[in-house]
Amino acid sequence: MIDWEDIRHFLAVAESGTLSAAARKLKVDHATVSRRLASLEAALDVRLVDRLPRSARLTTIGEAVREHALAIETSVDGIARLTKAAHKPLAGRVTLSAPPVLVAPLLARHLARFHEDYPDIRLSLSANGEQVSLSRREADVAVRLVRPDETGSIARKIGTMPFGLYAHRAYAHLATPQRWQFIAYDQGFSDMPQQRWLLGIAGERPVVCELNYISEHLIAARAGVGVAGLPCFLGEADPDLVRIDQGFPSFTRDIWLAVHRDLRQSRPIRAVMDFVINVVAGEPLLTT
Numbered sequence: 001m002i003d004w005e006d007i008r009h010f011l012a013v014a015e016s017g018t019l020s021a022a023a024r025k026l027k028v029d030h031a032t033v034s035r036r037l038a039s040l041e042a043a044l045d046v047r048l049v050d051r052l053p054r055s056a057r058l059t060t061i062g063e064a065v066r067e068h069a070l071a072i073e074t075s076v077d078g079i080a081r082l083t084k085a086a087h088k089p090l091a092g093r094v095t096l097s098a099p100p101v102l103v104a105p106l107l108a109r110h111l112a113r114f115h116e117d118y119p120d121i122r123l124s125l126s127a128n129g130e131q132v133s134l135s136r137r138e139a140d141v142a143v144r145l146v147r148p149d150e151t152g153s154i155a156r157k158i159g160t161m162p163f164g165l166y167a168h169r170a171y172a173h174l175a176t177p178q179r180w181q182f183i184a185y186d187q188g189f190s191d192m193p194q195q196r197w198l199l200g201i202a203g204e205r206p207v208v209c210e211l212n213y214i215s216e217h218l219i220a221a222r223a224g225v226g227v228a229g230l231p232c233f234l235g236e237a238d239p240d241l242v243r244i245d246q247g248f249p250s251f252t253r254d255i256w257l258a259v260h261r262d263l264r265q266s267r268p269i270r271a272v273m274d275f276v277i278n279v280v281a282g283e284p285l286l287t288t
Helices: 004-016 017-025 029-044 060-086 107-117 193-202 214-222 267-281
Strands: 049-051 056-060 092-098 121-125 141-144 153-168 182-183 206-209 229-230 241-243 251-260
Touching: 004 017, 004 029, 004 049, 004 060, 004 229, 004 241, 017 029, 056 060, 092 267, 107 121, 107 267, 121 267, 141 267, 153 193, 153 214, 182 214, 182 241, 193 229, 193 251, 214 229
Parallel strands: 092 121, 092 141, 182 206, 182 229
Antiparallel strands: 049 056, 141 251, 153 229, 153 241, 153 251
């Protein structure tokens, strides 16, 4: 059986270049390093280090073992982070990044309940349509409308957001689809899936205005400006809007929840993740 402490001492020798330097780094004596190194070599039945008068040089097999040992060290460090996170109290600051369409209209409406359940967690909720890096701690938890693929993160699909065409019930051209005018995003959003869907339906019919945020599309539709492509959970909640997309192609966006794998067992972060999952699950028009 290989002892992790033997591996740790071997890595210190490999990094420091001498047994004495490794001993200083580990805050042990020279004899301890020598004994640990000999123990590992005996367990593996190979010579890992050539002990020279002024240095310790890895053998060929020692170099290969070092690469595997570094991987083990990374795994051990990961275990330490996980167990440390699991013992954190339900307190502290957690940053949550989510698309604007889900922040003010949905998540922010439930913050009072979250605060009541977790009074010692400060939830920093950011409306952000761009990708954030979980590895660089730009956010602790991220909600996205495309599956995140950042190395080190794990993602889970938590819902599906259907879209529909909506207009004010008093819109002047409601009964004449050929005269509809559309509310779209500006050209900077030409690659966004819901923009392509909306413009595909519009065809040759005019775009009457371009707005950058879904909240602005909702306001413009309420004002009778034209036809907007809105998430159904927003459109159906407004008594002044009617859905008018019968016969047109349907469209949905998946909702993904992501967290760095080293933080997913942190109790405060787990509380925020559960909060997001429960809010989405509680909205009937965000199907799973």
